[in-house]
Amino acid sequence: KAGVTQTPRYLIKTRGQQVTLSCSPISGHRSVSWYQQTPGQGLQFLFEYFSETQRNKGNFPGRFSGRQFSNSRSEMNVSTLELGDSALYLCASRYGDNSPLHFGNGTRLTVT
Amino acid sequence: TQLLEQSPQFLSIQEGENLTVYCNSSSVFSSLQWYRQEPGEGPVLLVTVVTGGEVKKLKRLTFQFGDARKDSSLHITAAQPGDTGLYLCAGFSGAGSYQLTFGKGTKLSVIP
Numbered sequence: 001k002a003g004v005t006q007t008p009r010y011l012i013k014t015r016g017q018q019v020t021l022s023c024s025p026i027s028g029h030r031s032v033s034w035y036q037q038t039p040g041q042g043l044q045f046l047f048e049y050f051s052e053t054q055r056n057k058g059n060f061p062g063r064f065s066g067r068q069f070s071n072s073r074s075e076m077n078v079s080t081l082e083l084g085d086s087a088l089y090l091c092a093s094r095y096g097d098n099s100p101l102h103f104g105n106g107t108r109l110t111v112t
Numbered sequence: 113t114q115l116l117e118q119s120p121q122f123l124s125i126q127e128g129e130n131l132t133v134y135c136n137s138s139s140v141f142s143s144l145q146w147y148r149q150e151p152g153e154g155p156v157l158l159v160t161v162v163t164g165g166e167v168k169k170l171k172r173l174t175f176q177f178g179d180a181r182k183d184s185s186l187h188i189t190a191a192q193p194g195d196t197g198l199y200l201c202a203g204f205s206g207a208g209s210y211q212l213t214f215g216k217g218t219k220l221s222v223i224p
């Protein structure tokens with residue numbers, strides 16, 4: 001069974017640009033969550049999608065958005081990039097609410 | 113906002129030594145999870161503890177959930193270099209909560 005796949009693995013963007021990250025969950029998993037990981041703040045919850053609906057959102061500005069498609073694949077978009085957005089962005093999928101999270105290996109975003 | 117405090121932040125020990133990592137909160141969690149993350153990879157779930165006072169063993173790793181479900185510990189016996197990594201605790205606050213709150217992690221280095 002294939003794991004959670006995130007693309008691309010690495011991204012370098014300039015301040016003010018926008019970026020889209022992609023996540024393909026494990027087959028059969030309908031829930032996809034996104035997390036931002038930085039050395040100073042650790043792992044912080046961005047949002048979760050379940051069956052194409054966002055059902056929870058963390059404390060991030062509106063520049064961070066996401067969506068989920070009918071095949072459960074998810075994308076995350078960050079507009080007007082800031083230097084502080086440099087981080088490892090992790091996607092995780094799970095089958096149901098009581099199921100464990102399965103993380104991808106992340107997308108390393110560097111904003112210059 | 114529910115916070116999970118992990119200690120110590122960094123730990124460097126010799127192979128064969130024992131160690132304990134702590135995860136504390138002032139809030140009650142319905143369950144706590146422990147993950148290990150290696151460089152360049154996403155976190156991998158080690159264990160979930162649900163019942164106050166619960167103890168779970170995974171080979172040389174022993175996990176305990178506090179009676180009041182506000183804290184947890186991870187004890188490693190006879191640490192090996194393969195145990196090196198970032199150990200993260202994470203908790204769900206209750207029924208209907210889809211958001212996992214993570215601690216900032218303990219970075220463990222086991223020196224051969």
